[in-house]
Each structure stands twice: as structure tokens, then as C-alpha cells.
Amino acid sequence: MDDQTRIELEAAAFRRMQKHLIEDRPDVQNIDMMNLTGFCRNCLSRWYQEAAAEKGIEISKETARETFYGKPFDEWRAEFQTEASPEQRAAFDQTHKRHD
DSSP: OOHHHHHHHHHHHHHHHHHIIIIIOTTSOHHHHHHHHSOOHHHHHHHHHHHHHHTTOOOOHHHHHHHHHSSOHHHHHHHHOOOOOHHHHHHHHHHTOOOO
């Protein structure tokens, strides 16, 4: 497979994952994703921002999130995000302990 085809397939897979997380499963909370996988939608938007920076393109955190979420993050959060439960927070603290 040539590099361009690989890049196009990777981009298509990313867009499908983005659609799944934003449109198909907005009920899945970011904290649950963090607890299970170690990353969430916000991480993906940050990785997008970092990839742009590597290409010399400045994108703000807010712009990267809006690009990923398809709307301003505050709107998406108000519509879909719930307050983390004490159990979710405890699981997050447990899975994200620093190993200093």
C-alpha cells in the first residue's frame, strides 16, 4: 500500500471514530472513556491541535475542540456531559495515579 492510500484510510478511520463518539455515542461520558482507555474526546482534540502545531499551524484549544466536537465545546458539554459521580472520580484517581 502506498503512503497516500494509508494516510487516506487512517483519516477515514479517524473520521468514523469521531462520528461514532460525537453523533452515535454522546451518552458515553469522557470520564468513563478516561477510566477505561486513558483518553477521551478532549484528548483527541488536543492531539489534533498538537498535530497541527507539528506542521506549524497554530490552533487554539477552543478551535481544536470545536473542530472535533462539531460545535463549541460548551454547547456540546451542556447538551451531553453529566457531572462525574463520586465513583467515577474515584476510579479516575485510581487509574491516573502518578508514579513518581
